[in-house]
Amino acid sequence: MNASQVLVLNSGSSSLKYQLLEMPEGRRLAAGLVERIGEDGPGRLVHTPAGGTPRERELPVGDHAAALRAADAELSADGHGLDSPRLAAIGHRVVHGGRTFTEPTVVDDRVLAEIERLVPLAPLHNPANLAGIRTALAINPELPQVAVFDTAFHTTIPDHAACYAIDAEVAAEHRVRKYGFHGTSHAYVSRRTAELLGRPPAEVNVITLHLGNGASAAAVAGGRCVDTSMGLTPLQGLVMGTRSGDIDPAVVFHLARVGGMSVAEIDELLNSRSGLRGLCGDNDMREVVRRRDAGDERARLAFDVYVHRLRSYLGAYVAVLGRVDAVAFTAGVGENSAPVRTATVAGLDALGLAVDERLNTAADRGPRLISPEYARVAVAVVPTDEELEIATQAFALVSA
Numbered sequence: 001m002n003a004s005q006v007l008v009l010n011s012g013s014s015s016l017k018y019q020l021l022e023m024p025e026g027r028r029l030a031a032g033l034v035e036r037i038g039e040d041g042p043g044r045l046v047h048t049p050a051g052g053t054p055r056e057r058e059l060p061v062g063d064h065a066a067a068l069r070a071a072d073a074e075l076s077a078d079g080h081g082l083d084s085p086r087l088a089a090i091g092h093r094v095v096h097g098g099r100t101f102t103e104p105t106v107v108d109d110r111v112l113a114e115i116e117r118l119v120p121l122a123p124l125h126n127p128a129n130l131a132g133i134r135t136a137l138a139i140n141p142e143l144p145q146v147a148v149f150d151t152a153f154h155t156t157i158p159d160h161a162a163c164y165a166i167d168a169e170v171a172a173e174h175r176v177r178k179y180g181f182h183g184t185s186h187a188y189v190s191r192r193t194a195e196l197l198g199r200p201p202a203e204v205n206v207i208t209l210h211l212g213n214g215a216s217a218a219a220v221a222g223g224r225c226v227d228t229s230m231g232l233t234p235l236q237g238l239v240m241g242t243r244s245g246d247i248d249p250a251v252v253f254h255l256a257r258v259g260g261m262s263v264a265e266i267d268e269l270l271n272s273r274s275g276l277r278g279l280c281g282d283n284d285m286r287e288v289v290r291r292r293d294a295g296d297e298r299a300r301l302a303f304d305v306y307v308h309r310l311r312s313y314l315g316a317y318v319a320v321l322g323r324v325d326a327v328a329f330t331a332g333v334g335e336n337s338a339p340v341r342t343a344t345v346a347g348l349d350a351l352g353l354a355v356d357e358r359l360n361t362a363a364d365r366g367p368r369l370i371s372p373e374y375a376r377v378a379v380a381v382v383p384t385d386e387e388l389e390i391a392t393q394a395f396a397l398v399s400a
């Protein structure tokens, strides 16, 4: 039997998303989500077979290993379990690969040890990714496990953009520098944007704006990333659903000294009670816009802070790239929020940027241009597909 399927696992701190894809065409055979892993009370699993109705249930999921075993049981019920001879590989989204991993990598003991070594740089993500890999290996030791790193696409960022201006020895000792994340999405979207323009990626400069729950911008010159807004961790940069993005680092000392907060409390504040949620109580952009339009002042401020930060990065990356051919909006907010796109580009005609409101508000889904014909820089909406990109990279590696 031909092994031509790839199972993609994307483990978040308390969730596991998975998709089974038929390769090389990328046809989706099943998708699922396990939520509330390791939290009080039962977890929740939703499994959707291709063309079928979603199956939903509550179940105890103490950790990511239990979550993957539950997902495996659902997949097995349709004949797609981890022991299926049709599986060519499992593709794992691994959030932190440091500077070690520049390419998708077949997991062996050395790779596991290195992902483990990077845990202090991604304490919420890498342990979940490791649990996924180890559990998959326990269920089917013969199956190739391919790690695809969020940081890989950013390893081309030059030192002058990646180094923080702190004592060089301290930085080297503790591996403090900008790594960047969402790289799989920035790589995929910048390539698809070049395709949309009908030009080879090597000739095109693109600014990609990945605006999901986590959010980051990237400056991509001729297919290579030269700067990105996330840093040592996914906390830096843009305003996100619940994360602050950029702040004066002295806010941390101030909250510790004057506010009496512990490091753990400040960590939780900046990661979970900040961003849109911190500013107005809602982390979902749909709610923020609805409330703003109804005259809610806190929601208006949250929207304006979000857009101001985004415009600052957009302008910065125009300067970093020198010449920009396209700006691409992607992920939940970028793909769906016409008001965010309008506000981000408003008044930037001097930079060659404009949006055609008829195109911007059209109900189209696929990759599309939303800038007027005359604009010097193309503005595009390009849906991301991290799972397809991970499956493509994993399948290419194991079938080479």
Ligand SMILES: Nc1ncnc2c1ncn2[C@@H]1O[C@H](COP(=O)(O)OP(=O)(O)O)[C@@H](O)[C@H]1O
Binding pocket: 211, 212, 213, 214, 241, 283, 284, 285, 286, 331, 332, 333, 336, 337
């Ligand atoms: N129709 C919409 N309009 C505005 N924002 C939306 C819409 N749909 C989704 N979103 C935003 O997208 C976010 C989720 O983005 P997504 O890329 O799916 O996130 P992640 O993969 O990081 O969980 C939601 O929190 C919400 O803010």
Ligand SMILES: CC(=O)OP(=O)(O)O
Binding pocket: 012, 095, 150, 181, 182, 212, 213, 214, 215, 234
């Ligand atoms: C790295 C990161 O921020 O990921 P996510 O957007 O999935 O939270």
Ligand SMILES: [Mg+2]
Binding pocket: 212, 213, 331
């Ligand atoms: Mg996402």
